[in-house]
Amino acid sequence: MTSPVDPVEGGAGVEEPVPVDRRRAWAIDTSPLRNPDYRRLFWGVAATMLGQQMTLVAVPYQVFALTGSSLLVGVTSVIALVPLIVFGLLGGAIADSMDRRRLMLVTGAGSAVTSALLAVQALLPGGGNLVLLWVLTACVSGFTAVNQPARSAVIPAIVGVEGVAAANALAMTVRQVGVIVGPLLAGVLIAVGNLPITYAVDALGFLVAVLLLRGLPPLLPGRAAGSLRLAAAVRGVGEGFAFLRTQPVLLMTFVVDVIAMAFAWPQAVFPELSAGRYADSPNSLGWLFAGVSIGALVSGLTSGWVSRVDRQGAVVLAAIVVWGLAIIGFGFAPTLWLAVLCLALAGAGDMVSAVLRSSMLQLAAPEEMRGRMQGVFLVVVAGGPRLGDLRAGAIASAAGVTAAMVSGGVVVVVAMVLVALVVPSFWFFRASRAMRPTALAGEPRPDSPAPESGEDRPGPAPR
Template sequence: MSPEETPTPVDPVEGAGKVAEPVAKRRGWAIDTEPLKNKAFRRLFGGIAATMLGQQMTLVAVPYQVFKVTHSSLLVGVTSMVALIPLIVFGLLGGAIADAMDRRRLMLITSAGSAVTSALLAVQAALPGDGNLVVLWVLTACVSGFAAVNQPTRGAVIPALVGPAGVPGANALSMTVRQAGVIVGPLIAGVLIGTGSLFLCYTVDALGFLVALLLLRGLPALPPGHDAGPLRLGAAVRGVWDGFTFLRTQPVLLMTFVVDICAMLFAWPQAVFPELSATRFAGSENALGWLFAGISIGALLMGLTSGWVSRVDRQGAVVLGAIVAWGLAIIGFGFAPALWLAVFCLAVAGAADMVSAVLRTSMLQLAAPEDMRGRMQGVFIVVVAGGPRLGDLRAGALASATSVGVAMVSGGVIVVLAMVLFAFLVPSFWYFRASRSAR
């Protein structure tokens, strides 16, 4: 079923019997703000905005603290793997749970858990000493587990709130505000870390989740699809299997996961940022903060001019082209001798990734039926968040064995060649058109 033919879902805010008004197609380049006219989406969007700053500060603070304790880029990469295991387990189960219980309630539970975990990170940072690696790993795993359930649940409710035509615009808004947080958060975190204030980094994160809790409480009930069964662990596990069974019947959607895994596995640069800030760019002010912010600078600029993205018809070809641009930018980053050039390359990579992410998310949300949407978002979150963690391990290990330049340049080359290969091996993805898509 094409997006234009998809039935408009009931709007739970406006009440039974009413539907979410279709969002008109915009012709400008400016970001589409029409979804913000929906009161429920404004609350969801506000919750996302409230948590982005603190979350990104924590994502800088944890690897910095691990590197400070261990002086090892490899263990920074291992920390990402510690986060990957609960992300996979709870991301998949969380998507199945989101298809079997009230999604508003699930978002409240996971937001509360995230607030408590961030508060514990703040407590350990306030204690004497640099910290304890095991404690950091345990809390990192908890952060990842709560996020793995919360994020697919948030994604699953978007089509029901804004209607099919509003999905690309709503995704662009959510991703853009996230990128704003990823820019500002690392810069603030870099300043606070430089003054020895890790405690404040984690505290801001905890406070953000408290604000999100207040906003999410105002949402109406968001029940799962009509085919959902009772919430039991066995049913959730079977639901995960059903999700993968459905995905195997959708080769184009499967490829949206494959291309992203490839891009993140071979060309995600974050694990080498602490080493670069302490070596190649040691003489540059707040190098750590600027490196962490670089990708999101480009993503934010692209998001603010993303009005054209919702009009893309050849979505598969544009996704492949965007990922090729990502790979080329990472190659440039690996060679960059100065901080400003490295940040510029990361910004180009971020802009390309923003295009890819918006299109892949929209394809998935519109193609999945309502009672399968949570599980598809669960798989999506595992891929989107798990790929960079695998990439951290690869980059950290290769950088330790050779150099940062080798780790980044080789990965970028592999990504570019892989996208060309995918275009030939899976022509259905290359020729995919949104106007002809079928569910």
Template sequence: MTQPVDPQEGGAPVEEPVPAPVRRRGWTIDTTPLRDPGYRRLFWGIATTTIGQQMTLVAVPFQVYALTGSSFLVGVTSMVALVPLIVFGLLGGAIADAVDRRRVLLVSSVGAAVTSALLAAQALLPGGGNLVLLWVLTAAVSAFTAVNSPARYAVIPALVGPAGVPAANALAMTVRQIGVIVGPLVAGLLIGLGSLFAAYAIDAVGFLVAVLLLRGLPPLPPGRDAGPLRLRATLQGVWEGFAFLRTQPVLLMTFVVDIIAMLFAWPQAVFPELSETRFEGAPNALGWLFAGISIGALAMGLTSGWVSKVDRQGAVVIVSIAAWAVAIIGFGFAPTLWLAVLCLAVAGAGDMVSAVLRSAMLQLAAPEEMRGRMQGVFIVVVTGGPRLGDLRAGGLASAAGVTFAMASGGVIVVLAMVAVALLVPSFWLFRASRATGSERV
């Protein structure tokens, strides 16, 4: 593994400290990483920004529809946010591997705070805002978030040590699921009270709190020496990341299996149709369908103590994705709302296990100098996959029905996981205890 650099010794390599063993906690979520003051600051930074970000994700499409009355333009807004997320997710990963990651976190958090404050200000404009300005600010906050995310997850191994990575990921992803559930509910309440400004302002305040927390982090230099940050060097860094990824079958498959799961079995596009047809008359059917996956993910996060004990991470990822797919098949056939939500919750639990372990595999198996770029690709995959899945599910459901769209996709995912286990045995056999972060895996 690449030795860290002590900035007080003129860049001389120092011995990497041996991480303290992680305390085992059975089934309850493992909170051991919170003992580390640096990770504790990072965790609460994530917690303070997640709810606000989810509120903005509700407020922006609501405001677009209020301004235009067009669902098509609401869809265009989604693409306005997605493009910078992809572009700056990749660039942000390269930046996180070229400069101090603490600096990246601070600058991107300040940028997001300022942009969210501007979103709040434009909500007060006469007529309820301006569509073009709203799009520009939406793209900007998406770009700052995309730069922030790779650095945020790339620093986890340096803060908690390799043994603490799975538990740290579980904590971060669990608090995110709480935000996914709470944020939209609070945003809906504020919007219902006529306070769109407050929904954006809370997001800005959350980022400001995160800045204050992140200032207390120690310097977090990348695992390599780098010159001044330049666009050409950053683009070269992105290319080097993809070139490295092609030589690493295990790391590559962490992305491939997630794309397969999301492309063929992401169900969100069929929720509106089901709420208006199969589950018509059920109280708040649409809300329960949208909450189903997050409910299961949150429940799994709160009982994820066992995840930090998993050594055969590749095998468990494959099994958990297969469980996701089987649950989606059940969802496609579910005749009642409660059974559909239960299937979605099971799917969300499987996805949570997969996400925690795939992120841990990236952080453990990638060398320090590549972790930012690998997390950049991770952000692009987990963001773009569901949108491609929406396109497939919506189109197939329109042509052949919801049940066929969901069941056929689930079957494809199960068969694909069997194929991955047989054709890429290095992924199936991957063990966290053997990951060095510097060897080809």
């Protein structure tokens, strides 16, 4: 994709462009923050991420403290997965049928109340109640599943198509700040016995976000917003999948991420590693939870190049291979610092993959379909790790942490090589063709000349 300051090939008489400052070419693009509406959305994300990530540490810690089982930590993730799938898909359809601002306000308030209840249950005798913890965790997933598709779907309307990649990079980078600081702070609070406070911070963050989002204008979908009915939402989900079947390259963005997360997500083994292999290292639990996001943050802060990537499919596959190799290293790591380094490398690869996949979806889907596509995206992005927790927890309980992590990383690397070979249309996908529906479907435009090389050929539609 040509940079705005790149010379135009064959453009006789075109004014000489201003040379690109290489340092700024790598630095994160902050131009969307000049938009006041995006600033509200951005700081709303920032306000919620610290507490959310503290909760994501507190829940598995509390489950392990109550049961002593890594398997039940994995089961907790599956319990959160069910409402995530159901309400993620329905939430996308709802976001395409009503004012998205109003939807974000309602679900944000619901998340604040649920997080407050998590703090209350942590005060119960015995350190909490497992069943109640599972129920509230499911509720948190349900509210998140409806909120996030709406929040992602409004980005193109707020910043315009040219600012989508930069806005995604900014939002994902500030999330990583929360994912680093949140686990470290949670580890400190948990170590001194302040588990309820970790949940209370989450409730406060959602409250701040709701106050910020109130200043946004109405954000209606591309079609006229109508009355909200369950049957219409279910029908909308079906329409979304029907659209997705016509866009095989976009479908593959979901497939590769499911493979990466389901086979190599490491979070379920963190409590066991903290209590065993790295027990002598201070705040090892917090550092393990922060590891992936340390790399993702560094990747985000140097993400200026990502918005100019044209061969997006190839870069996504390469980034996921980096993720798989890093998880293999993590499985063998004998010391905490080496484990965190491997997790950071994995996070850097995942950040690049996430930015490119999200941008492909937001630009290629029509306005009235973006909520549903983001609903599927949420189910995949958040659901894959929960399946990965179950897999990692089960294998770690049976064969050990090293076997769980190394086997998963190997599967991911091999799978990405197979995708590149079996689905060439994904490997050769170019951002410069992202707005061409026929190109996404793997079909050449009828008015275009035949490609001269295999690299430029869209290739057969996958599956």
